[in-house]
Amino acid sequence: MNTPSEKALVPFVSVDNMMRLIHHIGVEQMLRDLADYIEDDFKRWELFDKTPRVASHSDVGVIELMPTSDGEAYGFKYVNGHPKNTAEGLQTVTAFGLLADVYTGYPVLLTEMTILTALRTxxxxxxxxxxxxxxxxxxxxxxxxxxxxxxxxxxxxxxxxxxxxxxxxxxxxxxxxxxxxxxxxxxxxxxxxxxxxxxxxxxxxxxxxxxxxxxxxxxxxxxxxxxxxxxxxxxxxxxxxxxxxxxxxxxxxxxxxxxxxxxxxxxxxxxxxxxxxxxxxxxxxxxxxxxxxxxxxxxxxxFAIEDFSALRYVRDKVRDTEFHYDLDLLADPDDPRDLFGMLQRAG
Amino acid sequence: MNTPSEKALVPFVSVDNMMRLIHHIGVEQMLRDLADYIEDDFKRWELFDKTPRVASHSDVGVIELMPTSDGEAYGFKYVNGHPKNTAEGLQTVTAFGLLADVYTGYPVLLTEMTILTALRTxxxxxxxxxxxxxxxxxxxxxxxxxxxxxxxxxxxxxxxxxxxxxxxxxxxxxxxxxxxxxxxxxxxxxxxxxxxxxxxxxxxxxxxxxxxxxxxxxxxxxxxxxxxxxxxxxxxxxxxxxxxxxxxxxxxxxxxxxxxxxxxxxxxxxxxxxxxxxxxxxxxxxxxxxxxxxxxxxxxxxFAIEDFSALRYVRDKVRDTEFHYDLDLLADPDDPRDLFGMLQRAG
The missing domain is CATH 3.40.50.720 (NAD(P)-binding Rossmann-like Domain)
Structure with a gap:
C-alpha cells in the first residue's frame, strides 16, 4: 500500500463508532449538547449561506443534498426519504454527512448521519x-x-x-x-x-x-x-x-x-x-x-444548519478519541501539479 | 464491534485502490472505457435529471455538489476549486463521489474522485x-x-x-x-x-x-x-x-x-x-x-453526467474485485422502526 499523506486522510465515524460515541457521552447529555450547538447556530443564523435543499424526486422517494456554510466550515448531508422502505425491511431515512474547511476545500470529517439526524431532529x-x-x-x-x-x-x-x-x-x-x-x-x-x-x-x-x-x-x-x-x-x-x-x-x-x-x-x-x-x-x-x-x-x-451544528459537534467530540478512523479519500501528491506522477509511481 | 447488516455496508474505493484499479486496467484502456461510458450517457442525455451544480463560493475558492440521476441510479460529486492551494502544497481540485439506488435511496458506492475526475475530464x-x-x-x-x-x-x-x-x-x-x-x-x-x-x-x-x-x-x-x-x-x-x-x-x-x-x-x-x-x-x-x-x-x-458515467464505470469494474472495501456507513436496524433499540443494544 502506498502511504498517503496526512492531508489526504479524512476522519470517518462509522455507525458503530457513532453508537460508541453516544454511549460514551450518554444519550441525554448528547441531546443537551446538540441542542446547545444548534441554538448557538440559530443565534448566528444570518451569517450562514442558506439554500433550500437540492432534491431528486422519484415515484418512490427522494434523495436530497443539504449544504450550508458559516464561511469557515462547509457542511452537507446526503439524506433519502423512502416511506415504502419500511415495508421492505429498510430504513425510511438514511443519511451521511461531511464537513470541510472553506479555506482549502479539503474535507475534515465524514460521518454516518442516520443516527445523528435522529438525535439532531x-x-x-x-x-x-x-x-x-x-x-x-x-x-x-x-x-x-x-x-x-x-x-x-x-x-x-x-x-x-x-x-x-x-x-x-x-x-x-x-x-x-x-x-x-x-x-x-x-x-x-x-x-x-x-x-x-x-x-x-x-x-x-x-x-x-x-x-x-x-x-x-x-x-x-x-x-x-x-x-x-x-x-x-x-x-x-x-x-x-x-x-x-x-x-x-x-x-x-x-x-x-x-x-x-x-x-x-x-x-x-x-x-x-x-x-x-x-x-x-x-x-x-x-x-x-x-x-x-x-x-x-x-x-x-x-434544515441544513441543524446538520451543520451536529457535524461541528461530532468533529469537536471525536478529535483525540478512538471513535473514528482515517479514510484515504483525497489524492494528495507531494507536488500538487504532479497527480499523474503520483499515479505512475504507484504502478 | 457490532456486526452491521450487508445493506448497511457501502463499497468504498480509496485513492490507493483507485490507483490499483487504474494500473490493473491500464490507464489508456481506462480512458477509452470512460469515453465509451460518457458517450453512452450523452446519447441518453434527455432522460437525465439535470441541474446546474450547487456552488458555495468564498474569497479563496469554491465547493460544489454536482448531482444527477438517470431514474435508476443517482450520483453526485463533491469537488472543490481553490487555485491558491497549489502554492500551499495542496491540490487545486479534490473530489469524491457517491452512487445510490434511486429505488431505495441507499448508497451503493463511495469513491475518491480526484484521480477519477482527471480521467473523466x-x-x-x-x-x-x-x-x-x-x-x-x-x-x-x-x-x-x-x-x-x-x-x-x-x-x-x-x-x-x-x-x-x-x-x-x-x-x-x-x-x-x-x-x-x-x-x-x-x-x-x-x-x-x-x-x-x-x-x-x-x-x-x-x-x-x-x-x-x-x-x-x-x-x-x-x-x-x-x-x-x-x-x-x-x-x-x-x-x-x-x-x-x-x-x-x-x-x-x-x-x-x-x-x-x-x-x-x-x-x-x-x-x-x-x-x-x-x-x-x-x-x-x-x-x-x-x-x-x-x-x-x-x-x-x-458536467455532472460525466461524473455519473465515471461512477457507473467504477461500480461495474470494482464489483467482485479486491479494489474496494466496505464502509459501515448506514444504520440499518433489523426492524427499521427500531433505530433507538439498535443504539440501545449496542451500549
Missing part, C-alpha cells in the same frame, strides 16, 4: 419547545411511534424535564416497541388507543408519522388552547399531518420559510401566510409564546 | 475531439502543464491516435514534469518557449490553466482556421482563457448551456450567443465539424 424539537411550550410542560402526546419517537421523548426529558409520554400509533406494536425502549429511562409511558386519548392532559403534541400523503393526524377539534404542537412528520411536498384549521388558529414558527412553504404543514396555506422565524425568537427579536391560551406550532422540516 | 475531451477535431489530427498544443496535462495527452493518444504534444507553461518546470511523465508513453513531447510556438502545426489546441481571473491564454491572432480548441481551464465565473474574438469566429459546443453560460468561456458573450449541445451532435441531430476551415471549440466546464 429531537434536539431541535426540544430546543424549540424550550422557547415555545407552556412553562412547566411535563406531558407529551407522541403520535407516530416509529424510529424518531424515543429520541423525541428523551430530548424533551433531557431539555424540558418531561415526565410522561402518551404514545399512539395506528400499529400498536410500534407503541409497545417505544414503551419497551423507554423503560428504565425515567419517563412514564402510557400506550393509548386513539390520538384523542393520547392528547389528554398533554401540553406538547408531537406528530411524527411517515405517510407520503396529505393526512390529518390531528383534526381541528382535537386541539385545545394553550398547547405547543411539534409537527415533525410533514417534511416534503404532498406530506402533511395537520388539519388546515389548526394552522389558522396557531402561531406558526419555522426554520427557513422558503423551504418550509414547500415542504412543511404550511404548504396547505397561501404563500403570504404569516410565520415567525425561530432564529429571531431565540435572539429576542420576535415574540415566542405570549399567552397561556396561545397555540404555538413548530412546523419542523429539518 | 480527459476522456470527455477526447470523446468530443473524436466528433469535432479535423480528421487525422496527430498534434496537440497543450497550454498549461499542470495536473490535467498528462491525462489530456494520453486520452487524445488512446482515443484519437495523437502522436505529438507541444507543451507550454509559464513555468518551464511544469512542462518538464509533463514531458518526463509522458516519456515511454509513445507520445512525442516538445517543450515550447511560448504559446505561439506550442500551436505551430497543431490541429488541436488545449488550454488548461488555473488562474481564477479573466486571462487571455489564446489571443485572436494566434488561432488560424481548421483547428479544434479544447478549452478546459475556464470553468467558473470570472475564469476564462480565450480572447472574445476567437469565440466570435468559432462554432462553440457545450455540455449544458445553463451551466456553461455562467462558468465557461461564453460567459464573455451575450446570453443568446449561439451554441450547439454536444449530445445532439453525438446523436446526429446537429452538425459537428462541417468544413476543413472551421474552428470548432469545446467550451468544457465539466
Amino acid at each position: 429531537a434536539a431541535t424539537s426540544a430546543m424549540v419547545a424550550k422557547h415555545l411550550a407552556p412553562k412547566g410542560s411535563d406531558t407529551m402526546a407522541m403520535i407516530g411511534n416509529g424510529a424518531q419517537s424515543e429520541f423525541q421523548s428523551l430530548a424533551m426529558k433531557a431539555i424540558l424535564g418531561l415526565k410522561t409520554v402518551r404514545l399512539y400509533d395506528k400499529d400498536r406494536a410500534a407503541s409497545e416497541k417505544c414503551a419497551a425502549n423507554l423503560a428504565g429511562s425515567g419517563l412514564e409511558t402510557v400506550i393509548c388507543a386513539s390520538p384523542e386519548e393520547a392528547i389528554e392532559g398533554a401540553q406538547i403534541l408531537t406528530t411524527c408519522t411517515a405517510d407520503k400523503q396529505c393526512a390529518t393526524i390531528l383534526t381541528d377539534n382535537m386541539v385545545g388552547s394553550g398547547v405547543h404542537i411539534n409537527a415533525i412528520g410533514g417534511d416534503c411536498p404532498g406530506k402533511t399531518e395537520l388539519a388546515k384549521g389548526i394552522l389558522e388558529r396557531s402561531d406558526v414558527f419555522v426554520e427557513f420559510p422558503p423551504q418550509t412553504r414547500v415542504e412543511g404543514e404550511i404548504q396547505q396555506m397561501d404563500d403570504d401566510f404569516a410565520v415567525t422565524e425561530l432564529w429571531q425568537v431565540i435572539l429576542g427579536q420576535k415574540d415566542g409564546r405570549t399567552s397561556d391560551r396561545q397555540i404555538t406550532l413548530f412546523d419542523s422540516v429539518g | 480527459a476522456a470527455t475531451s477526447a470523446m468530443v475531439a473524436k466528433h469535432l477535431a479535423p480528421k487525422g489530427s496527430d498534434t496537440m498544443a497543450m497550454i498549461g502543464n499542470g495536473a490535467q496535462s498528462e491525462f489530456q495527452s494520453l486520452a487524445m493518444k488512446a482515443i484519437l491516435g495523437l502522436k505529438t504534444v507541444r507543451l507550454y507553461d509559464k513555468d518551464r518546470a511544469a512542462s518538464e514534469k509533463c514531458a518526463a511523465n509522458l516519456a515511454g508513453s509513445g507520445l512525442e513531447t516538445v517543450i515550447c518557449a511560448s504559446p505561439e510556438e506550442a500551436i505551430e502545426g497543431a490541429q488541436i489546441l488545449t488550454t488548461c490553466t488555473a488562474d481564477k481571473q479573466c486571462a487571455t491564454i489564446l489571443t485572436d491572432n494566434m488561432v488560424g482556421s481548421g483547428v479544434h480548441i479544447n478549452a478546459i481551464g475556464g470553468d467558473c465565473p470570472g475564469k476564462t482563457e480565450l480572447a472574445k474574438g476567437i469565440l466570435e469566429r468559432s462554432d462553440v459546443f457545450v455540455e449544458f448551456p445553463p451551466q456553461t453560460r455562467v462558468e465557461g468561456e461564453i460567459q464573455q458573450m451575450d446570453d443568446d450567443f449561439a451554441v450547439t449541445e454536444l449530445w445532439q451532435v453525438i446523436l446526429g441531430q446537429k452538425d459537428g465539424r462541417t468544413s476543413d476551415r472551421q474552428i470548432t471549440l469545446f467550451d468544457s466546464v465539466g
